Amino acid sequence: xxxxxxxxxxxxxxxxxxxxxxxxxxxxxxxxxxxxxxxxxxxxxxxxxxxxxxxxxxxxxxxxxxxxxxxxxxxxxxxxxxxxxxxxxxxxxxxxxxxxxxxxxxxxxxxxxxxxxxxxxxxxxxxxxxxxxxxxxxxxxxxxxxxxxxxxxxxxxxxxxxxxxxxxxxxxxxxxxxxxxxxxxxxxxxxxxxxxxxxxxxxxxxxxxxxxxxxxxxxxxxxxxxxxxxxxxxxxxxxxxxxxxxxxxxxxxxxxxxxx
Ligand SMILES: Nc1nc2c(ncn2[C@@H]2O[C@H](COP(=O)(O)OP(=O)(O)OP(=O)(O)O)[C@@H](O)[C@H]2O)c(=O)[nH]1
Ligand SMILES: [Mg+2]
Numbered sequence: 699x700x701x702x703x704x705x706x707x708x709x710x711x712x713x714x715x716x717x718x719x720x721x722x723x724x725x726x727x728x729x730x731x732x733x734x735x736x737x738x739x740x741x742x743x744x745x746x747x748x749x750x751x752x753x754x755x756x757x758x759x760x761x762x763x764x765x766x767x768x769x770x771x772x773x774x775x776x777x778x779x780x781x782x783x784x785x786x787x788x789x790x791x792x793x794x795x796x797x798x799x800x801x802x803x804x805x806x807x808x809x810x811x812x813x814x815x816x817x818x819x820x821x822x823x824x825x826x827x828x829x830x831x832x833x834x835x836x837x838x839x840x841x842x843x844x845x846x847x848x849x850x851x852x853x854x855x856x857x858x859x860x861x862x863x864x865x866x867x868x869x870x871x872x873x874x875x876x877x878x879x880x881x882x883x884x885x886x887x888x889x890x891x892x893x894x895x896x897x898x899x900x901x902x903x904x905x906x907x908x909x910x911x912x913x914x915x916x917x918x919x920x921x922x923x924x925x926x927x928x929x930x931x932x933x934x935x936x937x938x939x940x941x942x943x944x945x946x947x948x949x950x951x952x953x954x955x956x957x958x
Contacts, residue, residue: 706735706791708775708782713914718736733760740764763777772879792863799906811902820891825905844860847930856901859888863908892933
């Protein structure tokens with residue numbers, strides 16, 4: 699099965715009532731035919747109902763999957779990847795609901811894959827200085843040094859290791875064994891990049907400006923941070939013992955990371 703859509707944008711939500719309608723309208727108004735799947739974890743604030751209310755207006759472009767209870771960002775995305783692959787989307791995007799990611803940048807991420815031929819495009823805050831607006835300084839420093847730390851531990855030359863604004867060519871998602879993803883929080887973002895890198899895909903960091911949310915509440919927690927801190931070392935060690943398995947979807951050459 700294949701589709702002519704420009705791609706499927708996965709938007710996981712948990713209590714994003716103030717943002718969800720605005721973000722969906724912004725994505726669905728872009729000059730390309732993006733489809734959107736919202737993966738809502740039973741938000742108590744009624745985010746799911748807002749999405750359902752919009753579906754008639756965007757028939758066959760806006761989809762909703764509702765899960766019971768907050769199950770973590772990583773599992774929401776894995777659910778979305780499977781959903782996208784089953785329906786033949788060629789480009790699959792990850793994006794937050796809170797306007798930290800500018801919907802216009804979806805076009806640039808897509809271009810990196812669809813026109814320039816990269817396998818994975820990452821909206822990067824740190825490939826060209828530090829492009830974060832309105833985050834408290836301690837949050838910026840933590841995020842920036844987390845990326846340095848990941849780079850040091852893994853040797854993977856990506857400037858923004860925890861970035862969650864991405865475009866995957868479907869072949870990357872088909873090549874990764876999604877049933878073997880360990881992490882559920884921010885570390886999930888690191889793990890996906892690591893697996894794509896280990897499998898030899900061509901990665902592009904596209905500079906973006908990241909803006910802190912102005913509506914709704916942050917879901918960042920200490921647990922998410924800890925998972926990443928120790929998990930990255932574990933991830934590196936286990937890749938020596940069990941190198942990520944190459945499927946026939948994986949390229950034969952060496953991985954590469956470009957910036958621009
Ligand atoms: N389905 C689902 N979505 C989630 C979950 N946790 C966070 N999200 C959504 O994932 C996106 C990114 O969330 P985070 O960046 O982790 O949290 P945040 O509250 O945006 O944190 P800030 O960086 O402070 O803005 C947002 O759209 C959230 O609503 C979850 O457990 N399940
Ligand atoms: Mg956010």
